[in-house]
Amino acid sequence: MKKIILPDGRELCYILVRKRVKNINFRAKEDGTVLVSASPKVSVKYIEKCLAERADFFFGAFEKLNKQKQVFEINTKSIRWLGKELPVKIIENLRETAVIDEDECRVFTKDNSAENVLRLIEKVKIERFKTVCAELNEKVRNALRSKGFEPPPAVITIKDMKSRWGSCSYTRGHISVNIRLAAYPRETVYSVFCHEYAHFWHHDHSKNFYRFLLELYPDYYKYNNVLKSG
Numbered sequence: 001m002k003k004i005i006l007p008d009g010r011e012l013c014y015i016l017v018r019k020r021v022k023n024i025n026f027r028a029k030e031d032g033t034v035l036v037s038a039s040p041k042v043s044v045k046y047i048e049k050c051l052a053e054r055a056d057f058f059f060g061a062f063e064k065l066n067k068q069k070q071v072f073e074i075n076t077k078s079i080r081w082l083g084k085e086l087p088v089k090i091i092e093n094l095r096e097t098a099v100i101d102e103d104e105c106r107v108f109t110k111d112n113s114a115e116n117v118l119r120l121i122e123k124v125k126i127e128r129f130k131t132v133c134a135e136l137n138e139k140v141r142n143a144l145r146s147k148g149f150e151p152p153p154a155v156i157t158i159k160d161m162k163s164r165w166g167s168c169s170y171t172r173g174h175i176s177v178n179i180r181l182a183a184y185p186r187e188t189v190y191s192v193f194c195h196e197y198a199h200f201w202h203h204d205h206s207k208n209f210y211r212f213l214l215e216l217y218p219d220y221y222k223y224n225n226v227l228k229s230g
């Protein structure tokens with residue numbers, strides 16, 4: 001790592017990598033250094049002149065990167081689980097695992113970095129959400145039977161989806177549920193199950209589809225509307 005002293009006394013650290021690039025490339029890094037890749041033809045003197053000229057830009061970028069990091073760290077202090085905000089408690093331990101309880105999420109780990117904590121939480125979330133989905137799947141199937149409809153066999157898959165909460169491939173008998181639903185109340189997740197199951201009988205979003213859906217789950221709108229408002 002090299003260092004230049006700016007006219008106002010500030011220090012700017014950089015790492016120089018010689019590469020077959022056209023001229024010079026700069027990248028501000030989270031640790032407050034600048035990564036410089038430059039062609040072997042470019043002199044160190046010229047590189048340092050460029051760095052000094054762009055110093056204000058780099059210091060601005062370091063600040064921005066640090067703010068993003070802080071947000072990331074704050075986000076591991078609590079999680080949203082089935083409509084509740086649960087505080088995250090980190091317990092130093094040799095086990096690498098997380099547990100979601102009624103009123104808190106406990107993470108057992110030796111490595112309390114935000115990245116590792118989030119990884120452990122995500123893992124337990126998926127496991128727990130699978131159980132929730134299995135229960136809700138039974139619930140909707142029983143509800144359908146009680147209305148006189150025999151549901152076809154269905155394979156439930158939990159996925160991370162960008163633009164939809166659930167989907168139903170009625171020909172193959174596959175229902176996908178978005179893992180992001182784990183943040184919402186159980187009734188909201190159930191509303192998605194009812195919606196997707198209704199597609200086995202009505203493939204579109206016609207009036208008949210909604211009539212069927214509301215008969216299956218009269219509180220559908222009450223709990224599903226939270227998904228539309230974000």
Ligand SMILES: [Zn+2]
Nearest residue numbers: 195199204205
């Ligand atoms: Zn639909």
